[in-house]
Amino acid sequence: MHMAAQHPTAAVLLCEVVMEILSWIPAKPVTRLKLVCKSWNSIISHPHFVKLHLHRSPKNAIVLSTLTPPFPNKEEKQSLVLSSVESFIQNPSSTVDAQENRHSLHLQDWVLDSCNGLVCVARLLFHPNNDITDICFRLLNPLTGFISENSPCLRVNVNNVFGFGYDESSDSYKVVTFIRDSSGTVTAQVYSFRGSSWKTINSFPAFPYCVEANGQFIGGSLNWLGVRNPHGDDYHWAAVTLDMLMIVSFDLKSDTHKQILLPKGINEIPRQEPTLGVWGNRLYLLYDYKNTHFIAWQMKEFGDENSWTQLLKISFHHLGVETLFPEFIFENGNIFMLRGRHCFEEVFYDRRDNSVKRTNILANNCYFIAFDYVESLVQPC
Incomplete structure (x- = not known):
């Protein structure tokens, strides 16, 4: 007796049920399930x-750390290290020292940022004139092993700012930087990994950007702290006033920019340049106040300047430091990682219970920078 052929409708329903179940499984085991059968491999590989x-996928569950030797030589390499947020906070030193979940990079590589499980890596080719470099970018997915082709090289000043994000409207990942020519005109240079060349966007405000941090990706836009009306490319922070500061937000869909005002509650210029951060679809402004307190503002609704809320103000005395530099945000804006006076000293402040944890991160005498990361199956076309 021959078994009746499966009805097409039943086959489609079975496929949808399998897809629904598999979509809730973490990324790493899902990649292994592609080996179960051809139909599962087809389902898991489908863009939908x-x-x-x-x-x-669980958001904000992974920390991506980059380790850079302080005195590079041919024997040493940079590394990417992936770890859970919990293990990183509990024991960051041993976490970044661990060999598992480590991926090697070239010494000339520089991690720009991470988005949707893709890591954007820049390759720097310096000129004899150390102020100029050629730079190209590629994407990699540490989970799947995917590596994109390099972007065309772009000649930039070493003080350029960059940003990496995702344009949902075109399903494309983009890199953005700003270039000022000899006449002082500023243009945005945009590269889409779906394209083949850099695109020039004119009519941008001719002022420099704080170069200590990359553009922060949120709400389909990249965001930098900018300084109005300085003379030339450079500026002295001591001469900057509050009315000169704003956030420049670049929309990846429309290739346009707008300016976002800082919180109205800031009544004097911070002693050091503020830091922008993103966690859980919220924008944060972090800075020190009179070198005695650490202050964090949160924009509850991105783009709404009236939604700025002062999240915390904590004294350096309570943190046990004399000076600090904001670095990273965990747990939906509840835990802040701050770098102390010494480059290997990290301070974790948990605002939920007002607790402080200080630790020295030696990491084999390597410098490290933390990024938000989520494991995914994304492999852009």
Whole structure:
């Protein structure tokens, strides 16, 4: 007796049920399930499944650390290290020292940022004139092993600012930087990894950007702290006033920019340049106040200047430091990682219980920088 052929409708329903179940499984085991059978491999590899899985993946559960030797030589390499947020906070030194989940990079590589499980890596080619460099970018997915082709090289000043993000309207990942020519005109240079060349966007405000941090990606835009009306490319922080500061927000869909005002409650210029941060779809402004307190503002609704809320103000005395530099935000804006006076001293402040944890991160005498990261199956075309 021959078994009746499966009805097409039943086959489609079975496929949808399998997709629904698989979409809730973490990324790493899902990649192994591609080996179960051809139909599962087809389901897991389908772009619709990849997007559904990313949407349902736990957000902000992974920290991506980059380790850079302080005195590079041919024997040493940079590394990417992935770890859970919990293990990183509990024991950051041993976490970044661990060999598992480590990925090697070239010494000339520089990690720009991470978005949707993709890491944007820049390759720097310096000229004899150390103020100029050629730079190209590629994407990699540490989970799947995907590596994109390099972007075309772009000649930039070493003080350029960069940003990396995702344009949902075109399903494309983009890199943005700003270039000022000899006449003082500023243009945005945009590269889409779906394209083949850099695109020039004119009519940008001719002022420099704080170069200590990359553009922060949120709400389909990249955001930098900018300084109005300085003379030339450079500026002296001691001469900057509050009315000169704003956030410049670049929309990746429309290639346009707007300016976002800082919180109205800031009544004097910070002693050091503020830091922008993003966690859980919220924008943060972090800075020190009179070298005695650490202050954090949160924009509850991105783009709404009236939604700025002062999240915390904590004294350096309570933190046990004399000076600090904001670095990273965890746990939906509840835990702040701050770098103390010494480059290997990290301070974790948990505002939920007002607790402070200080630790020295030696990491084999390597410098490290932390990024938000989520494991995904994304492999852009």
